[in-house]
Amino acid sequence: MFKRALFLAAVLAAPVWAAPVAPDAAAVATATKLRDQGVASDTGYQLLESLTTEVGQRLAGTEAEARGRDWAAKKMQALGFTNVRIEEFKVPLWVRGVETAEVTAPTPQRLVVTALGHSGATPAAGIEAEVVRFASFDDLVAAPAGSLNGKIAFLDHYMKPTQDGSSYGAFGAVRFVGPSIAASKGAIGVVIRSLGTNDARVAHTGVTDWENALPAVPVTGGSKVVGAKIAPIPAGALSVPDGDLMRQLFARGGPVRMKLVLTPAFKGDGVSGNVIGEIPGRSAPDEIVLIGGHLDSWDLGTGAVDDGAGVVIAMAAAKLIKAQAPQGPRRTVRVVLFGAEEIGGMGGDDYGKRHAGEKHVLAMESDFGADRIWKITSRVADTGIPTVRAMQRVLAPLGINPTTDNANGGGSDLAPIGPTVGMLTLHQDGTHYFDLHHTPDDTFDKVDPAQLAQNVAAYAVTTWLAADSDVAFGPAPAPKK
Amino acid sequence: MFKRALFLAAVLAAPVWAAPVAPDAAAVATATKLRDQGVASDTGYQLLESLTTEVGQRLAGTEAEARGRDWAAKKMQALGFTNVRIEEFKVPLWVRGVETAEVTAPTPQRLVVTALGHSGATPAAGIEAEVVRFASFDDLVAAPAGSLNGKIAFLDHYMKPTQDGSSYGAFGAVRFVGPSIAASKGAIGVVIRSLGTNDARVAHTGVTDWENALPAVPVTGGSKVVGAKIAPIPAGALSVPDGDLMRQLFARGGPVRMKLVLTPAFKGDGVSGNVIGEIPGRSAPDEIVLIGGHLDSWDLGTGAVDDGAGVVIAMAAAKLIKAQAPQGPRRTVRVVLFGAEEIGGMGGDDYGKRHAGEKHVLAMESDFGADRIWKITSRVADTGIPTVRAMQRVLAPLGINPTTDNANGGGSDLAPIGPTVGMLTLHQDGTHYFDLHHTPDDTFDKVDPAQLAQNVAAYAVTTWLAADSDVAFGPAPAPKK
Numbered sequence: 001m002f003k004r005a006l007f008l009a010a011v012l013a014a015p016v017w018a019a020p021v022a023p024d025a026a027a028v029a030t031a032t033k034l035r036d037q038g039v040a041s042d043t044g045y046q047l048l049e050s051l052t053t054e055v056g057q058r059l060a061g062t063e064a065e066a067r068g069r070d071w072a073a074k075k076m077q078a079l080g081f082t083n084v085r086i087e088e089f090k091v092p093l094w095v096r097g098v099e100t101a102e103v104t105a106p107t108p109q110r111l112v113v114t115a116l117g118h119s120g121a122t123p124a125a126g127i128e129a130e131v132v133r134f135a136s137f138d139d140l141v142a143a144p145a146g147s148l149n150g151k152i153a154f155l156d157h158y159m160k161p162t163q164d165g166s167s168y169g170a171f172g173a174v175r176f177v178g179p180s181i182a183a184s185k186g187a188i189g190v191v192i193r194s195l196g197t198n199d200a201r202v203a204h205t206g207v208t209d210w211e212n213a214l215p216a217v218p219v220t221g222g223s224k225v226v227g228a229k230i231a232p233i234p235a236g237a238l239s240v241p242d243g244d245l246m247r248q249l250f251a252r253g254g255p256v257r258m259k260l261v262l263t264p265a266f267k268g269d270g271v272s273g274n275v276i277g278e279i280p281g282r283s284a285p286d287e288i289v290l291i292g293g294h295l296d297s298w299d300l301g302t303g304a305v306d307d308g309a310g311v312v313i314a315m316a317a318a319k320l321i322k323a324q325a326p327q328g329p330r331r332t333v334r335v336v337l338f339g340a341e342e343i344g345g346m347g348g349d350d351y352g353k354r355h356a357g358e359k360h361v362l363a364m365e366s367d368f369g370a371d372r373i374w375k376i377t378s379r380v381a382d383t384g385i386p387t388v389r390a391m392q393r394v395l396a397p398l399g400i401n402p403t404t405d406n407a408n409g410g411g412s413d414l415a416p417i418g419p420t421v422g423m424l425t426l427h428q429d430g431t432h433y434f435d436l437h438h439t440p441d442d443t444f445d446k447v448d449p450a451q452l453a454q455n456v457a458a459y460a461v462t463t464w465l466a467a468d469s470d471v472a473f474g475p476a477p478a479p480k481k
Numbered sequence: 482m483f484k485r486a487l488f489l490a491a492v493l494a495a496p497v498w499a500a501p502v503a504p505d506a507a508a509v510a511t512a513t514k515l516r517d518q519g520v521a522s523d524t525g526y527q528l529l530e531s532l533t534t535e536v537g538q539r540l541a542g543t544e545a546e547a548r549g550r551d552w553a554a555k556k557m558q559a560l561g562f563t564n565v566r567i568e569e570f571k572v573p574l575w576v577r578g579v580e581t582a583e584v585t586a587p588t589p590q591r592l593v594v595t596a597l598g599h600s601g602a603t604p605a606a607g608i609e610a611e612v613v614r615f616a617s618f619d620d621l622v623a624a625p626a627g628s629l630n631g632k633i634a635f636l637d638h639y640m641k642p643t644q645d646g647s648s649y650g651a652f653g654a655v656r657f658v659g660p661s662i663a664a665s666k667g668a669i670g671v672v673i674r675s676l677g678t679n680d681a682r683v684a685h686t687g688v689t690d691w692e693n694a695l696p697a698v699p700v701t702g703g704s705k706v707v708g709a710k711i712a713p714i715p716a717g718a719l720s721v722p723d724g725d726l727m728r729q730l731f732a733r734g735g736p737v738r739m740k741l742v743l744t745p746a747f748k749g750d751g752v753s754g755n756v757i758g759e760i761p762g763r764s765a766p767d768e769i770v771l772i773g774g775h776l777d778s779w780d781l782g783t784g785a786v787d788d789g790a791g792v793v794i795a796m797a798a799a800k801l802i803k804a805q806a807p808q809g810p811r812r813t814v815r816v817v818l819f820g821a822e823e824i825g826g827m828g829g830d831d832y833g834k835r836h837a838g839e840k841h842v843l844a845m846e847s848d849f850g851a852d853r854i855w856k857i858t859s860r861v862a863d864t865g866i867p868t869v870r871a872m873q874r875v876l877a878p879l880g881i882n883p884t885t886d887n888a889n890g891g892g893s894d895l896a897p898i899g900p901t902v903g904m905l906t907l908h909q910d911g912t913h914y915f916d917l918h919h920t921p922d923d924t925f926d927k928v929d930p931a932q933l934a935q936n937v938a939a940y941a942v943t944t945w946l947a948a949d950s951d952v953a954f955g956p957a958p959a960p961k962k
Contacts, residue, residue, distance in 0.1 A: 053729040056590045064589070108545070109537045109783070112921060200681055201782070201921040241924040245783075248534045248925075301682070302590070302726075440593060440682040443722040444729075 022386050027468050031394045031461045034320050038457025039398065044316035045449040047075060048309065048370075052302040052444040059299040060340035061093035061270025068295050072275040072311065072337050079319045081277030081335065089350040091340045093270030094118050096299060097263030101191060101236060103249065104128060105257040111246075112239040113191065114300065115262045116175060117207035117343060120232035126261035127152070127189055127234065133250045137173045140181055149186035152258050153178075154193075154238075154246055161197040165368060165430035168437075171195060179208045179235035189260050190235040193243030198435035203237045205298050206438045207343050234262040272296065272339035274347045279322045281332040281467065288334045289467040290363040291317060291459060294341035294413060301442030305433070308444075309452060310366035311337050317459035321467070329467035331361060338413040341367070345412045352416025362422040362466045362473040365411030366455065369436075370447040371429040373458045375401040379409030380422035384473035388424070391462045398454050400426075407477060422473025424466075426458050503867050508949050512875045512942045515801050519938025520879065525797035526930040528556060529790065529851075533783040533925040540780040541821035542574035542751020549776050553756040553792070553818050560800045562758030562816065570831040572821045574751030575599050577780060578744030582672060582717060584730065585609060586738040592727075593720040594672065595781065596743045597656060598688035598824055601713035607742035608633070608670055608715065614731045618654045621662055630667035633739050634659075635674075635719075635727055642678040646849060646911035652676060660689045660716035670715040670741050674724030679916035684718045686779050687919045688824050715743040753777065753820035755828045760803045762813040762948065769815045770948040771844040772798060772940060775822035775894060782923030786914070789925075790933060791847035792818050798940035802948070810948035812842060819894040822848070826893045833897025843903040843947045843954040846892030847936065850917075851928040852910040854939045856882040860890030861903035865954035869905070872943045879935050881907075888958060903954025905947075907939050 023031075051071060058068040069086050076084045094117065101113035132147075133154045134140040140155060155178045159171040172195060179190040194204035210229040238246065249256050275295060281287060293310020297303020314335045321333055338347030362380070376395065378388045385406065392402035409423030436442045466473065504512075532552060539549040550567050557565045575598065582594035613628075614635045615621040621636060636659045640652040653676060660671040675685035691710040719727065730737050756776060762768060774791020778784020795816045802814060819828030843861070857876065859869045866887065873883035890904030917923045947954065 049729065053726060053733075054588050056588065067588075107535055107537065107548075199922075199924075199926045201683060201924060202681075241922075241926045244926050245534060245924070248530065252534075441680075441722075443680075443682060443726070445680045445722045445725050 022471050023390055023465055023469055027465060028390060028394060030324060030468070031465050034324055034460040034464050035394055035398065035457045037320055037324070038317070038460045039453050041316065041320065041453055041456060042449060043319055044312040044452050044456045045447070047312040047315055048304060048447060048452070049444055051308050051311065052304045056302045057299045058295060058297045058303050060272050060296040060343045061091045065272060065296050065339060069273050069275050069339070072295060075315065076275070076277035076335070079315060080322050081318065082280055084277040086273045086275050087350065087354060088271050088273035089346065090269045091272045091343060091346050093267040094343070095265060095267055097121065097265060098261055099236065100261045101238065102259050103256060104259050106249065106252065106254050109245060111242040112201050112203050113236040114203035114205050115264045116179065116205055116235045116237055118210065118232060119208065119235040119262055119264050121263045121265060122189065122234045122261055124263060126259050128257065128259040129188060131256045131258045133246065137178060140178060143185055146186050148182055151187055152189040152191065152260060153182040153187045154191050155182070156193050156243060156247060159195055159197060159434070161431050161434065163374065163429055163431050164427065165433060167197070168195060168434060175206055175237070176209050179233065180210050180230045183230050183233040187233060189233055191260065192237050194237040194240055196240045196434055196439070199241055200435065200441055201239045201241050202439040202441050203239045204438045205237060205300060208235055234260060236260065236262050272346060274339050274351050275337040277335050279318050279328050279333040281330055282328040283330050284470070285332050287331040287359045287361050289331055289361055289463055290334050290336055291463050292336035292338060292413065293366045294347060295337040296339050296342055298342055298438045300438065300440040302444060303442060304444045304447055305369045305436050305442045306438065307341070307367045309370035309447060313366045313452070313455045313459050316456040317463055320456070320460040321464050329464060330470060331467040333463055333467050341413055348413030348416045351413070355417065360417050360421040362424065363414045363417060364424045364426065364459065364462065365414050366426065366459065367411055368428040368430055369433040370452050370455070371432065372451040372454050373400050373426045374429050375403050375427045377403050377405040377408035377425050377427065378423070379407060379476045380473040381475055383471050384422050387465055387469055387471055391465050394461050395458055398457060400458060409476070420475035422476050424462055426462065428455065503952050504871055504946055504950055508946060509871060509875065511805060511949070512946050515805055515941040515945055516875055516879065516938045518801055518805070519798070519941045520934050522797065522801065522934055522937060523930060524800055525793040525933050525937045526928070528793040528796055529785060529928060529933070530925055532789050532792065533785045537783045538780045539776060539778045539784050541753050541777040541824045542572045546753060546777050546820060550754050550756050550820070553776060556796065557756070557758035557816070560796060561803050562799065563761055565758040567754045567756050568831065568835060569752050569754035570827065571750045572753040572824060572827050574748040575745060575824070576748055578602065578746060579742055580717065581742045582719065583740050584737060585740050587730065587733065587735050590726060592723040593682050593684050594717040595684035595686050596745045597660065597686055597716045597718055599691065599713060600689065600716040600743055600745050602744045602746060603670065603715045603742055605744060607740050609738065609740040610669060612737045612739045614727065618659060621659060624666055627667050629663055632668055633670040633672065633741060634663040634668045635672050636663070637674050637724060637728060640676055640678060640915070642912050642915065644855065644910055644912050645908065646914060648678070649676060649915060656687055656718070657690050660714065661691050661711045664711050664714040668714060672717050672719050672741065675718040675721055677721045677915055677920070680722055681916065681922055682720045682722050683920040683922050684720045685919045686718060686781060689716055715741060717741065717743050753827060755820050755832050756818040758816050760799055760809050760814040762811055763809040765812045768812040768840045768842050770812055770842055770944055771815050771817055772944050773817035773819060773894065774847045775828060776818040777820050777823055779823055779919045781919070781921040783925060784923060785925045785928055786850045786917050786923045787919065788822070788848045790851035790928065794847045794933070794936045794940050797937040798944055801937070801941040802945050810945060811951065812948040814944055814948050822894055829894030829897045832894070836898065841898050841902040843905065844895045844898060845905045845907065845940065845943065846895050847907065847940065848892055849909040849911055850914040851933050851936070852913065853932040853935050854881050854907045855910050856884050856908045858884050858886040858889035858906050858908065859904070860888060860957045861954040862956055864952050865903050868946055868950055868952055872946050875942050876939055879938060881939060890957070901956035903957050905943055907943065909936065
């Protein structure tokens with residue numbers, strides 16, 4: 001019965017697939033060429049080698065991120081993009097200090113730790129206290145007010161790999177708001193089990209939100225509210241194997257104590273910025289198909305997978321289109337490399353403010369690594385659906401599942417350009433993404449050139465078919481909740 | 482023709498397999514029981530969890546290694562071993578300090594580095610110098626005297642995984658004597674590409690020999706000879722991905738400069754020791770079958786794979802024999818857990834001196850990780866061969882290849898007990914061993930309980946058949962060169 005219902009749904013959907021209104025045969029033929037050129041091209045891989053070798057990590061607000069902008073602007077010029085520009089904005093500058101953690105009881109054990117983004121600092125000599133373990137985020141939420149006074153909280157969880165990355169959503173609250181909730185209950189420090197999915201002994205950083213947990217619970221103990229934030233306490237991530245070790249120590253039943261030294265600091269304002277370049281449209285240059293990634297990275301690796309990959313996928317895809325159609329597609333292809341995504345999507349916010357009045361037709365962001373794309377979903381107006389189907393048909397030979405999901409599109413940097421713009425998501429395989437995400441292991445050697453090239457091909461095809469078109473992709477339906 | 486020749490060789494070898502002189506059917510039946518109990522037992526895994534959780538790293542000469550000895554002696558008592566004792570000896574105590582490395586030109590890049598064992602120290606502020614890359618050990622050897630004056634040498638190589646671990650032999654000189662050779666040519670510091678075989682961003686430590694390279698080349702530049710040693714210079718290992726990055730930077734052709742901070746120090750004498758326990762022989766207690774591993778570890782991980790695994794394999798195998806034969810086998814089974822193996826085989830040396838006059842019949846050491854055993858080789862007198870064949874037949878169902886190689890047996894801690902003692906080697910699969918070896922990643926979570934249990938089964942079978950026997954396994958033939 002269930003299978004029969006599915007079959008009927010497929011039959012009902014079939015007319016849309018069988019008789020697309022657009023695009024025309026010439027546009028599809030060009031898309032097919034772009035696909036085949038994309039998988040054979042090493043432009044993305046060479047750009048990524050250059051970015052990670054010649055610039056390296058690009059922490060938001062730092063001089064390293066500025067060097068990344070210079071690199072990107074120069075490469076865009078060299079690739080033949082026009083209107084290349086950098087749009088700067090201010091961000092809070094937070095930098096890492098000393099970071100060590102050790103179990104002091106029941107037995108000495110050194111742990112691998114790294115400060116979470118926007119963590120508070122311990123004194124230089126560190127803090128030493130009893131540790132309270134929470135097996136889940138819900139257990140932390142349920143802990144009584146004041147119950148963590150003078151203690152260090154260890155936030156454990158059970159994140160495992162998922163192809164769609166959904167376990168990051170399921171367990172992410174541990175990092176996003178766990179530290180501020182622990183602080184609100186009196187904790188003097190927090191260590192989380194890294195949001196990681198393999199057994200490498202590296203810790204996963206990532207930003208922590210000291211604002212949005214505030215209404216949830218009354219603030220107790222020594223914790224303070226400063227303005228709209230809870231005052232950050234020292235908050236670090238332990239490597240997954242160290243999380244296992246903590247579990248084993250707690251399983252023995254006695255008290256566990258920890259010494260924690262984390263001395264990051266806010267250094268006032270830093271400068272971040274977005275880098276923009278275009279392939280101007282040949283007949284409707286004011287209509288924009290936006291593709292991009294984010295240029296900033298965390299500081300532990302070289303930002304190859306997060307999000308050097310997204311940066312070079314967008315650049316290489318636009319370059320293929322430029323080479324294939326020197327006069328440009330009908331509309332403008334705009335490549336936007338966002339700054340300061342990792343510390344709160346600030347590049348997306350700045351872009352949204354500056355470019356609010358422009359005619360964005362469709363937008364896509366690559367920010368889930370360098371592994372192959374396995375499905376395409378959309379969030380476009382009905383008028384755009386036939387073009388999405390055409391994209392899916394051209395890309396099916398690359399192992400990319402067509403779907404009829406039209407409530408799933410967008411990226412963290414795209415939300416600010418407005419809810420009415422059409423969005424596509426080219427879903428990358430995330431099975432191994434959280435092995436590397438926000439760790440020292442996010443380096444160039446982790447990227448497979450063939451999988452990266454498949455991404456370039458998919459972005460070239462989708463970008464071309466949207467840009468060489470006159471159909472409307474917006475207003476988009478509401479995103480899936 | 483080639484296949485036919487192989488077939489004939491097998492036929493010619495067959496009589497040895499078909500008509501073993503020993504052991505008798507009862508001994509084989511017991512061995513078969515021990516095999517099946519071994520693969521079903523979690524004793525080794527539980528011991529390893531305990532050692533790595535309750536003790537952790539066990540650097541030679543430190544208080545942590547002493548806690549390891551106490552742990553081992555208590556566990557041996559609890560397992561019912563007799564004559565449990567600790568035999569202490571002095572070792573040089575070397576401890577790690579601050580360790581950072583960064584490329585300063587052509588672009589800033591932070592590198593993951595760790596000091597090699599017995600490295601010299603930089604000033605606290607570090608050293609900064611031009612780096613000279615050597616693509617191979619031979620290139621370093623060929624460098625002219627004085628050519629590294631004032632420079633940092635980067636010793637690159639191309640080690641890849643091998644099942645038998647032979648690539649460690651092929652490329653090991655880079656670590657063993659590369660730093661002293663570089664020092665002899667005037668280098669003020671050395672970084673090697675880690676002797677590692679995966680892409681994890683962890684550095685592989687390991688001891689460096691400042692003595693045995695000396696005769697090779699005249700000492701030049703600022704380097705000094707002190708006694709029989711070249712004075713240690715700062716010597717570190719970069720992670721494999723950082724080695725790749727260095728290669729990429731050198732491929733651009735310009736000068737590469739590095740700042741290196743390594744502040745380890747020798748702290749005078751420390752105490753190490755061997756831990757010994759026995760299952761006394763029921764009728765020939767003075768004849769000894771020795772099995773063991775080494776108790777010390779490097780300090781970066783928790784010494785789970787190197788060599789906590791060997792420690793617990795020997796302990797669990799002896800425990801199985803004790804349970805199966807409460808009166809003991811004919812000969813004594815002696816479990817020896819060596820101290821200070823990592824810094825130069827000092828536990829083996831001490832054991833050899835103290836126990837030189839005793840009747841060692843056969844010896845085996847497990848020191849190649851926790852993965853499955855895939856073949857057995859021997860180095861025993863002709864009289865021992867039929868028993869080796871019987872061991873191989875009992876173990877073949879565990880996927881362990883029988884071989885007729887009788888020139889391959891022993892371990893680094895066994896050499897000092899004399900060349901005449903029979904030796905077996907139960908070869909573990911080393912394909913992934915050098916992913917973890919001497920790194921922070923050497924932790925309990927890397928151990929597969931089923932593979933560890935297979936090891937326990939194999940040691941129980943071989944130990945039992947050697948101990949419940951009266952055949953001579955020595956004098957052993959010369960080892961294979």
